[in-house]
Amino acid sequence: MSAVEFRGVRLQLGERCILADTDLSVRDGEFIGVLGPNGAGKTTLMRAILGLIEPAAGAIRVLDRPVLRGNPAVGYMPQVRSLAARHRLSGWSFVASAAQGHRWGLPRLDAAARRDVSWALEQVGAEPLAKRLLAELSGGERQRLLLAQALLGRPRLLLLDEPLISLDPPHQRAVVELARHIQRELAITVLFSAHELNPLLDVIDRVLYLGNRQAALGTVDEVITGPSLSRLYGAEIEVVRLKGRVFVLSGGLEVERDEHRHA
Amino acid sequence: MLEYEFMRHAFGAAAVVAVVAACGGYFLVLRGQTFAGHALAHVGFAGATGAVLIGVSPLWGFLATTVSGGIGMGLLGERLEGRDVAIGIILALSLGLGLLFLHFYTAFAAQATTLLFGNLLGVDAGTLDILAILAAGSLAALAIISRPLLFATLQPELAEAKGVSLRGVSVMFLAIVAVATAECAQIVGVLLVFALMIAPAAAAQRLTSRIAPGVLLAMALALADAWGGLVLAYYTDWPSSFWITALGGLTYLAASLAPR
Ligand SMILES: Nc1ncnc2c1ncn2[C@@H]1O[C@H](COP(=O)(O)OP(=O)(O)OP(=O)(O)O)[C@@H](O)[C@H]1O
Numbered sequence: 251m252s253a254v255e256f257r258g259v260r261l262q263l264g265e266r267c268i269l270a271d272t273d274l275s276v277r278d279g280e281f282i283g284v285l286g287p288n289g290a291g292k293t294t295l296m297r298a299i300l301g302l303i304e305p306a307a308g309a310i311r312v313l314d315r316p317v318l319r320g321n322p323a324v325g326y327m328p329q330v331r332s333l334a335a336r337h338r339l340s341g342w343s344f345v346a347s348a349a350q351g352h353r354w355g356l357p358r359l360d361a362a363a364r365r366d367v368s369w370a371l372e373q374v375g376a377e378p379l380a381k382r383l384l385a386e387l388s389g390g391e392r393q394r395l396l397l398a399q400a401l402l403g404r405p406r407l408l409l410l411d412e413p414l415i416s417l418d419p420p421h422q423r424a425v426v427e428l429a430r431h432i433q434r435e436l437a438i439t440v441l442f443s444a445h446e447l448n449p450l451l452d453v454i455d456r457v458l459y460l461g462n463r464q465a466a467l468g469t470v471d472e473v474i475t476g477p478s479l480s481r482l483y484g485a486e487i488e489v490v491r492l493k494g495r496v497f498v499l500s501g502g503l504e505v506e507r508d509e510h511r512h513a
Numbered sequence: 514m515l516e517y518e519f520m521r522h523a524f525g526a527a528a529v530v531a532v533v534a535a536c537g538g539y540f541l542v543l544r545g546q547t548f549a550g551h552a553l554a555h556v557g558f559a560g561a562t563g564a565v566l567i568g569v570s571p572l573w574g575f576l577a578t579t580v581s582g583g584i585g586m587g588l589l590g591e592r593l594e595g596r597d598v599a600i601g602i603i604l605a606l607s608l609g610l611g612l613l614f615l616h617f618y619t620a621f622a623a624q625a626t627t628l629l630f631g632n633l634l635g636v637d638a639g640t641l642d643i644l645a646i647l648a649a650g651s652l653a654a655l656a657i658i659s660r661p662l663l664f665a666t667l668q669p670e671l672a673e674a675k676g677v678s679l680r681g682v683s684v685m686f687l688a689i690v691a692v693a694t695a696e697c698a699q700i701v702g703v704l705l706v707f708a709l710m711i712a713p714a715a716a717a718q719r720l721t722s723r724i725a726p727g728v729l730l731a732m733a734l735a736l737a738d739a740w741g742g743l744v745l746a747y748y749t750d751w752p753s754s755f756w757i758t759a760l761g762g763l764t765y766l767a768a769s770l771a772p773r
Pocket residue numbers: 263264265266268286287288289290291292293294295329
């Protein structure tokens with residue numbers, strides 16, 4: 251069974267082609283690191299899996315069904331989260347707003363929905379954050395609430411778009427480990443996008459590397475190589491391994507690092 | 514005070530309008546769209562004066578322009594962002610147009626003051642009925658959309674992925690706000706809508722971090738401001754709109770200073 255399947259998929263935004271003629275298949279229960287430079291199309295790919303962008307060609311299947319917008323089996327943590335910081339609402343109110351939030355009517359939660367919210371908060375260890383004000387949480391704490399929100403409804407496929415942004419290395423590690431723990435515990439598939447490979451190196455089953463309108467899906471050893479990345483970057487790339495870490499260099503400079511620092 | 518019929522009408526109208534304004538205002542504050550209410554009121558001024566000129570009740574002219582303005586704002590959506598100059602010019606133009614319409618109308622001064630600053634003591638039984646029906650309609654509509662509206666407000670990208678139409682929700686919400694603005698303008702006038710719509714809602718959000726209590730508190734504060742303003746106006750003979758804005762400002766100030 252496959253969690254995500256692309257058959258000859260072409261993704262276009264306006265006139266711009268983001269992904270050309272791509273075939274790929276993510277197996278059920280895999281933890282996939284989605285990598286690629288800024289603008290490579292990581293967010294676009296996730297939005298296509300969510301059914302928010304219709305492929306210009308080809309077909310996408312999600313959990314062995316044609317892609318469907320609003321699929322309750324797919325959880326999503328979006329990349330753009332600037333808004334969340336402004337609200338003077340409690341963590342609980344914020345997370346709960348997403349529980350069956352697409353239905354009409356008053357935002358009252360029944361007992362089952364409240365249990366779902368508690369369960370999701372517990373999964374990410376965010377129970378102590380439920381009473382605190384969103385505006386007064388740190389970036390890492392807010393990230394936990396967003397992850398809890400993505401878990402509502404117990405999805406079988408989880409799309410996490412850049413959960414590591416603006417976190418320092420210890421918090422990055424905590425989020426990566428949390429995501430891995432949840433993925434194992436619930437036996438679900440996770441697509442985890444990031445700018446840097448190294449924080450994910452120990453936990454991912456395979457990488458999906460995007461660049462130059464192409465995609466490469468495989469193990470780190472298969473994909474993170476000079477020739478394969480040179481094709482994706484459209485430039486000469488060298489891969490250096492040092493003390494269990496991987497460095498991707500172009501003309502002697504590390505390509506993954508600085509461009510993402512302020513992202 | 515309550516032995517006068519006009520005072521009973523005024524209390525009724527103030528209650529009806531305060532409740533609708535506070536509910537709409539709560540979501541406006543949450544969405545960071547507080548100036549939408551202000552802007553719609555300005556646009557409504559042109560409609561109201563135009564209606565007066567052709568012999569129609571200003572409320573209908575007001576409603577027609579605010580509702581179409583609200584729907585337009587919802588449809589344009591993010592394309593309005595960062596367009597403060599264009600928006601400001603449209604608002605100025607609306608007031609200017611309203612002034613021109615009034616120029617052709619003979620009872621110029623009284624009508625202008627009423628539209629700009631409201632006249633709570635001038636509400637008759639017929640108007641009160643209309644206000645109540647409009648309020649019930651917009652509250653019902655708001656109740657129906659409130660769940661997806663809240664979701665779309667707090668997590669637009671996720672809401673979209675879960676099947677909420679962001680644009681649809683936004684258009685419906687702004688149409689409801691347009692009705693609430695028109696109602697509000699009957700009480701405090703075009704220029705002071707902010708005081709009744711936004712001040713209590715913003716104060717409530719500073720005082721509670723939960724949503725249902727927040728909406729209820731916003732309603733209670735708005736009601737207290739409106740009725741308090743009315744009572745003070747009765748005893749001082751100063752304009753009720755002044756007292757309502759003053760109490761709104763005080764409420765917000767007190768809420769900002771309140772310890773948490
Ligand atoms: N509406 C649009 N029309 C045309 N091009 C667009 C549109 N929106 C985004 N793009 C382009 O699509 C490309 C892919 O964007 P996307 O957000 O998917 O990249 P990303 O890999 O997520 O980047 P980042 O690392 O910065 O998050 C970018 O080059 C972007 O400029």
